[in-house]
Amino acid sequence: xxxVTQSSRYLVKRTGEKVFLECVQDMDHExxxxxxxxxxxxxxxxxxxxxxxxxxKGDIPEGYSVSREKKxxxxxxxxxxxxxxxxxxxxxSSLSYLPGPAGYxxxxxxxxxxx
Amino acid sequence: xxSVTQLDSQVPVFEEAPVELRCNYSxxxxxxxxxxxxxxxxxxxxxxxxxxxxxxxxxxNGFEAEFNKSQTSFHLRKPSVxxxxxxxxxxAVLDGDGQNFVFGPGTRLSVLP
Numbered sequence: 001x002x003x004v005t006q007s008s009r010y011l012v013k014r015t016g017e018k019v020f021l022e023c024v025q026d027m028d029h030e031x032x033x034x035x036x037x038x039x040x041x042x043x044x045x046x047x048x049x050x051x052x053x054x055x056x057k058g059d060i061p062e063g064y065s066v067s068r069e070k071k072x073x074x075x076x077x078x079x080x081x082x083x084x085x086x087x088x089x090x091x092x093s094s095l096s097y098l099p100g101p102a103g104y105x106x107x108x109x110x111x112x113x114x115x
Numbered sequence: 116x117x118s119v120t121q122l123d124s125q126v127p128v129f130e131e132a133p134v135e136l137r138c139n140y141s142x143x144x145x146x147x148x149x150x151x152x153x154x155x156x157x158x159x160x161x162x163x164x165x166x167x168x169x170x171x172x173x174x175x176n177g178f179e180a181e182f183n184k185s186q187t188s189f190h191l192r193k194p195s196v197x198x199x200x201x202x203x204x205x206x207a208v209l210d211g212d213g214q215n216f217v218f219g220p221g222t223r224l225s226v227l228p
Contacts (some may be wrong), residue, residue, distance in 0.1 A: 005159075006157070022193075035218075040124065040220050040221075041220055042119075042205060042218040042219050042220040042221050043159075043205065043218040044218075090158055090159065092159075102180075103149055103151075103161040103164060104159075104161075106158035106159040106160070107158050108156070108157050108158040109156075109157070109158050
């Protein structure tokens, strides 16, 4: 089975800090995604990447950037964390750009609190 | 743009009772439909999917869903729920032209003893 690992389950950071959320997948998937999950809003796409060093903005990229230097690793960066970025962050990967028959494989999530 | 509606944000139900979680999407010529489940403190897991063929789709853990094109719905059902089904359930829709993959806001299912 594909495994998507997010390095931290819980994080607490201060306003203004630079925050790195790491995600690693072990099945050579081309595509990786970062979502944030908020109550009543479901999942919203922040950024995705379809190849090494390639990235595309999702629906809510403001305040975030990403890095994909290696195929298996996709990092989400909060340049200057703010309290409105307190949320659950989910990483996902897939073999094709679109979910396709298998859908996405999700990590367990990182719950980030910015104080 | 495609949109997904899950009318019930929370559904409490007693153990062994049947349950239906509703999902409607905005009209599209063709779509692929998914239900994901998120257990407490975990990521999302694919429950079932509709790609083509039979409109009744069976998934894991005894869940099934029925695609209704005329009503643009993909409701999730289980005839008898267990405590372990307590989770949040997300409906997701992919346009047939592959341009748009959208999640609904989620329905929190609470199974009571």
